[in-house]
Amino acid sequence: MKKAVSVFLFVVTLFLASPARSDASDHRYKEGDVVPLYANKIGPFHNPSETYRYFDLPFCIPDHMKEKKEALGEVLNGDRLVSAPYRLDFQKEKESEAVCKKKLTKEEVARFRSAVIKDYYFQMYYDDLPIWGFIGKVDKEGKDPSDYKYFLYKHIHFDVFYNKDRVIEINARTDPNSLVDLTEDKEVDVEFMYTVKWKETSTPFEKRMDKYSQSSSLPHHLEIHWFSIINSCVTVLLLTGFLATILMRVLKNDFVKYAHDEESVDDQEETGWKYIHGDVFRYPKYKSLFAAALGSGTQLFTLTLFIFLLALVGVFYPYNRGALFTALVVIYALTSGIAGYTSATFYCQLEGTNWVRNLLLTGCLFCGPLFLTFCFLNTVAIVYTATAALPFGTILVIVLIWTLVTSPLLVLGGIAGKNSKAEFQAPVRTTKYPREIPPLPWYRGTVPQMAMAGFLPFSAIYIELYYIFASVWGHRIYTIYSILFIVFIILLIVTAFITVALTYFQLTAEDHEWWWRSFLCGGSTGLFIYAYCLYYYYARSDMSGFMQTSFFFGYMACICYGFFLMLGMVGFRATLLFVRHIYRSIKCE
Template sequence: MTRFTPLVSAAGAALLLVLSTGPRLAEAFYLPGMAPTEFTDTSDVPVMVNALTPGAENRNAVKSVIAYDYYDPMFNFCKRETEPESQPESLGSILFGDRIRSSPYQLVMMRPENCKILCTQEVKAEQAKFINERIRENYLINWLVDGLPAAHVSQVGPEEQKVYSIGFPLGADIENGQPELHNHYEISIDYHKNELKDKLRVIGVAVEPFSFDVAQAGEEYCGIDKNADQVPPKILSETKTNSVTYTYSVHWKLVDQEWATRWDKFLLVSEPRIHWFSLVNSIIIVLFLTGMVAMVLLRALHKDISRYNQFEAQEDIQEDFGWKLVHGDVFRSPSYPMLLSIVVGNGSQMFLMATVTIVFAALGFLSPSNRGALATVMIVFYMFFGIVAGFVSARLYKMFGGESWKRNVAGTAFLFPAIVFGSFVGLNFFLIGAKSSGAVPFGTMLGVAALWFLVSTPLSIMGSYLGFQRPKIEHPVRTNQIPRQIPDQVFYLRPFPSMMIGGVLPFGAIFIELYFIMNSIWSHKIYYVFGFLFLVFGILILTCAEVTILMCYFHLCAEDYHWWWRSFMTSGASAFYIFLYGVLFYFSRLQLQSFTSMVLYFGWTTIMSLMFFILSGAIGFFATFVFVRKIYGSIKID
């Protein structure tokens, strides 16, 4: 499950749960975090509360990205007599802003409740102003019952299809009127009876909130069972102290649905035709590029190599031209070789982390019931693949003839992670200033830093050691001592235009799926179509590789041998379009009303774009590296 408050996803996160076909299979196999809880007809069913998050009810624009603790004093919700207990959470759950605690709601299995009074709270004027602002920003209350989020059911489309959305509105923002606070909750719980064990299991939780002024309704008020239309809503005055009575009703319903499929209502793919259109669009781009690369390799290159390798009738062979003319300069070390080796090494680390995470998710191992599993797995894999970053960086730096190996080792281990971690800490201060529950605790910060310094850094140093111990990579052709002069290039082959042209194709292959990912991140929805994401990620790899190979071939034919950095930047330039898409998404889908929200949005969008730049740039670099070595290793040089 991808849920952001305000950490990605890039990201930001994203196959359906493994579903069992019968009770015996359901009892025999469960994925981590998915074991069912068995209840009896007298068991207490705990209701856990989570942070309040901004939503987009009725397709309204998201107005904030800041989460607030359920027990924030400004909300002044009902509390237990004892201090609320915090539920143990994973690293990813904490980073994603989950703050799960116990609640005063008392639910007993199969025992209905009718308008049970929870408590009466005094809401001061400044608290009322704060709550009204959160209602105007479409904030949602998040509950968990047996690990299943409480849903708000709405009907959309001409067929009035039921859509289950996580959380339910804090209140109703009435146009040209005062916001109404929801203070009565109709809780509907579906349960299933396991006949083999004679036990009960929670299958679904839905909450329908209402706003009633209990004081004006009188003591005989009994929720919606009375004439609700005649009961005035609860409107908080911002000039005086308000008295708010919270009530709830509980309804139990026996259903035939199996426990293993209880997440299905949340995991229904929204607009599947658009997902398929995205795949078709991406496949067309890949087929087009594949055709171009095949034409270059099978026709132009094959013809050129055959001509260059002729030994007979040499007097008839034309003078070298095009890409063979630069054979003495094509493997000349690039400018800033250390920086290039570092970013390619870190890009390799990002690529392997993303690949393994998506594969695990596509196989169904990252259950949405295991909150924060996606982020935790991403962080763990990133740390362990530090050895790959060090190895790749050292091998490239040694190939470039670098001698400052200590700086290379330190740069690989600290440069890119320091930029991301430093930005993360900086954005966290804005969350602290906004008193958001999404602010990462200091202890968790130390834990992330410990993983960096005690796991990733030693592995990166080990990888660098192994890389420097390997023999130097030898080029297939010798490099001339005097650099060849590069002729003037046409406009579209100059560095900036060519990178922008090359970057638009990888972006075009993923931009539709990118919309669903960003909508999931910022609208706090579940993104769980990892099957689509796996295919789109594969298409992205092919597109980055093919477009950089094509652009490199065109540059070499134009006698421009500066391909090292350009191969990285051409595919990496797609990150620039992702950032522009983030700007477009901001103006089309968001209406952020605070400076802190804007800083958080653009800050994390920049970090996500930077990560994508490093990842996609490494793909393009290695594809071009293999291509150049292959073509120049296939010709005979006098």
């Protein structure tokens, strides 16, 4: 286990020690030097997951086309960089330079027209700086769609800014007066052209990526984010303060009452949560599954903390291609030992004997649904020939990471947990036979309690959720990680508190089966987030099509399931501390 922790810390240190602003190769260029320009992908603007290779459309193909070697995260992000047909040599201006002349067949015209109708955009990278633009436009002068006209842009203007021997900024704009009419199904002659203008700037190389992060840091955006924070804090303080006041007063009265009862008649009948002291620490049903859920939740919680750490130190800046995906894969693999250790330790504390099955369950509890979802969605992407379809080599790398890193660390953590010899700390003894739970009103059932438990934490984060969704499932840039971290802390606090409060009222109703209830109530926020997905997809976004819909709801189901496990663990851990505290504070015979 110590070895696994050492390896983990070493890799994380490498992440943090890497330059936070290694925006590009640190190339310096002389006049006339070739600066790399790569075409990345194309796709419908409103469907961020549905992207295709640049040359899936019949653009001009360069004489010497080569593919850029990509990191794991770039491939997972759907990037497929190849040589672009344009040549932008350093400080060399060009005016209406011809790329190629070609005759578009009827089929090629139809493909371009379909792309224009779907608002296709293109993305390129010049010295690792992003370039994007639309490939055409629709002229909607007529009211009837049959009167619409469709045009392809054939001339791109590149404006490149440089500081001495460095490329600082590049903008691409299409010429609205240089169009190809694609309305009719007929062959069309087209000459693709481009213009390059170079301009000097005083912006230093180290700050060339700042403009991409400033869009999310504009004053009016910050005001909305801080309003979200203030709204969440006020809501949380009022509601949790109200609940805390009630809970503290009730607990104080309970302690006084039970202390008075102990001084009076010894055989007086007990009521309330003290009455079930002999059952409250009775181990839950399906304890192997319960321990596995705690282990997986703890791993995901640790993963989230490290992702926030990397984000706050500046590792995830805009257009750092695939950095987040790489970090997720690597850190998840290296934290699997935490899942194994936590699960096996708790399972053995619950007097479980089949720890091998428990470890298998822990390893598959989150990865199993994720793997099945990936298989389905990757098949969909293959059918669509989209860049979201992972190559065989990338799949092999992920399988090797799982086989050579994740699984061994999971087993090592499980062995360490099994041998930890830790015992479950229960302040009161558990009786041999469980008490019968009295009939309870419908609103004290599991589902209504989960609804109440999930609503308050969700209300604290729902404003920020829109910006996160617009970034993950759109083209908005999100860089205000400090605010996101504050929202995350608020989410944890509210989840812990509301779960504790509901568990207390459950115990006062003499219902001692609180273990699974506290986990389900804590994790119920994940269900609310998935419900928000439905609202966002149909009311706030313009996503459409089977592929984009399946990717959105498929991967969001996995993310929300991860939140369910993580917040369920938080809710249970907080509740366990609370229950131990109140039963330690009274005298039970």
